[in-house]
Amino acid sequence: MEKLELKTSVTVYENLAELTQDDTLLMNKAIEARTKAYAPYSKFKVGAAFLLENGEIILGNNQENAAYPSGMCAERVGVWKVSSEFPGIKIKKLAITAASENLTVNKPVGPCGGCRQTLSEYEINQKEPIEVLFMGEIGKIVKTASLLSLLPFSFDSSYL
Numbered sequence: 001m002e003k004l005e006l007k008t009s010v011t012v013y014e015n016l017a018e019l020t021q022d023d024t025l026l027m028n029k030a031i032e033a034r035t036k037a038y039a040p041y042s043k044f045k046v047g048a049a050f051l052l053e054n055g056e057i058i059l060g061n062n063q064e065n066a067a068y069p070s071g072m073c074a075e076r077v078g079v080w081k082v083s084s085e086f087p088g089i090k091i092k093k094l095a096i097t098a099a100s101e102n103l104t105v106n107k108p109v110g111p112c113g114g115c116r117q118t119l120s121e122y123e124i125n126q127k128e129p130i131e132v133l134f135m136g137e138i139g140k141i142v143k144t145a146s147l148l149s150l151l152p153f154s155f156d157s158s159y160l
Contacts, residue, residue, distance in 0.1 A: 008149045012108075013141040022051075023095070023133060027141070029057050030095040037061035037074065043101035046074040046109070050082050051093040058082045075115040079122060090126045094119070094147070096134040105136030116151040123147045124156050 016024055026049050034047025041064050048060040060078020064071035098109035123130045129146035
């Protein structure tokens with residue numbers, strides 16, 4: 001028997017003022033996307049902004065419908081837009097932010113498991129890490145150097 005210990009290293013910033021200018025721009029784009037989310041059922045709005053290697057910034061936000069919870073998360077809306085509009089262009093960074101109409105979200109909100117799985121495929125296929133920054137509505141921001149650091153033992157096409 002072998003025991004493995006998994007560790008993930010992240011950087012935690014106290015607020016937006018501590019980010020680099022580029023990371024602040026990207027997070028502000030995610031905040032902009034969040035304001036346009038369609039979340040009448042959960043009242044929980046999420047915005048995502050993807051920085052591509054060609055300098056384009058693509059936005060996504062969560063989309064709900066009356067057959068709740070069959071909507072879609074901001075990260076998947078955004079990454080599929082990236083793939084459909086810019087096939088083969090690598091994703092450099094992803095910024096995510098979340099807010100609720102019911103309370104102030106003051107701690108970082110990372111991507112859900114389904115989004116981690118979906119995004120991991122893009123990182124694996126492009127053979128380069130995707131930096132991920134995530135926050136709530138206010139407060140601390142978490143930054144990780146790679147999406148896969150958020151999903152150890154990921155499932156990919158090599159198993160098929």
